[in-house]
Amino acid sequence: MTAVATSRRASRARVFLRHETILAAMLVVALFGLGLFNDRFLTVDNLLNQGRLMTEIGLIALPMTFVIITGGIDVSVGAIVGLCAIVLGYSWKNLGFPLPLAVVCSLGVGAAAGFANGFIITRIKVPAIITTIATLTLFRGLAEGISQAHSVRGYPDWFYFLGQGDVFGVPTQLLVLLIAIVVFGVALDRTSFGRTLYAIGSNEMAARFSALPVDRVKLAAYTLSGLTSGLSALVLVSRVTTTRSDMGMGYELDAIAAVVLGGTSIFGGSGTIWGTVIGLVMIQLLKNGLALTGVKGDATIMVIGVVLIASVLIASSLQRRRV
């Protein structure tokens, strides 16, 4: 038993070493490459600013790691961001809620949206892909319907602290992201909840027969995904000072790309938060580097698509060789 456990730990450590070392090495090379290419890149200001921009996707990518480890997927996150942003603006401006209450409402709607996804997936047993494709249309549609294409502006100044403020020189939302990374990392690595996520992804049937609370854990993962999408919406609104129904469009792509690039298997059962963080940083560097060399935003989307497919192709060919 212990022998199996240690050997498994040893082999896992090897896999760790491989994927994360490769990624980290690529990261360092990319950092210096971009630094040589453009002298505006390796400045504290630029790097901190990239951290600011990274948070919105990062907050979504963390629970997305959980979801993908269970063998599921959630493509509705971008739509939840849009819905939460609209709920925030609408309940504050049109319903006259005080802003703190509107913030709570927005987060509540995010969690409820995630819970709805999880409920349909675990109770009605609709595959995660189809559930979240359907709710993507629904949530985005609700955002469009509620807002009627009106944007909301003019939030009080204190609200902008989250998206534009600094704490000891560090962007506020970057601190939020760092705290979230630690919480999600510990939850995945050090709790029975985290172990259950891996167990579900490796073999859901076996996990069920081992009396693990499979449905409850999956439900929690999707609810978390909705909740942090709501948080991401708050950060986004606070940063760009306006709400529109098309906010968060395409975030699912960036988040999934970060998770998959970070070494989480799209088939479930393996992956780490640290990998996702590195994947996240890589994607942000890529965006920033491309932008600094004069590539427009739309071409950047294209590059991320290529990176997503390429990283899955490489990961699957590596896996095949190992087996």
Place this chain on the structure above:
Amino acid sequence: MSAIALPGAASARAPFWRRLSSQEMLLAVAIVGLAVIVGLVNPRFLSANNLADLLLGNAYIAVAAIGMSMVIITGNIDISVGALIGVLATLSGSLAVAGAPIAVTWLAPLVLGVAVMGLQGVIVAYVGIPAIVVTLGMLSILRGGLISVTGGKWITDLPDAFHLADIEIFGFIPMPVAIMVVATIVAAVWMRWWPLGRAIYATGGNPEAARLSGVSPHRTLVLVFMLHGFFAGIAALLFATQMRVIQSTTPSGLEFTIITASVVGGVSILGGVGTVVGSTLAAILIAEITSALVFINVSPFWTHAVQGTLILATVIADIERRRRRRAGAVR
């Protein structure tokens, strides 16, 4: 019973009332019923002009849904088709403006559509990467590529001969409607009676069983994706030629409208079940609902919410129905 439910096979034996409750019949009833109800509220909805516009403007969605249905029947999904239709329409329009022969402008989108989808099919089938990931990546490649190449400009000054959609067969059937009907019938017949068509259901129902009965699930999958690309090419042509300009952006969420048509049309997302007659009827129903919203004074901004509800309800109903049938079979 057999895991591969044969569409139509069950209904041939079923009593009359059972045949009425098939998805296709339900959709047909819904299309007529909705038309009557909305017509009572606002008679202008039933004007010949509106109904013709409705069919003409949405035929391309029905055509694209044929390929999507095949993909979903094999148990896969494709969310890149909306962006692909945008790329193919722009390609075709650019060629026309550049003065290429009309035949080339009509064939090019078909060829490129088959190539792009075939590539995705190969990655899905032979490398074993889930279609959702491959097509999500392709979606952003195509969308990002299109906008950065065209810069969001519209294509204008298209030659008159380019407008496939203007042709009327026998002088009164508009081309898009004719193509929609013919493509649906041909695809339905092919999938129902041709061995290759049956292989699509076999692959989706139970790939291992399909393999053991001499069907290559991999090759079938690639073929299905290529056909899907072909239909996307036709859809792009209809989309490009229906107006005098081509916008470089397709309607937002086009891929989801197409998936909605397939799923609401009775194609089971678990694979192996569904017909393209259903998906075409569903495409018409969705177009009708979207148009009806305007006529009963509901803001068009609610369209996607209605679509999302519709797809969710259909999927849940489909799963529940299967569960009840399975429970019945056990008893």
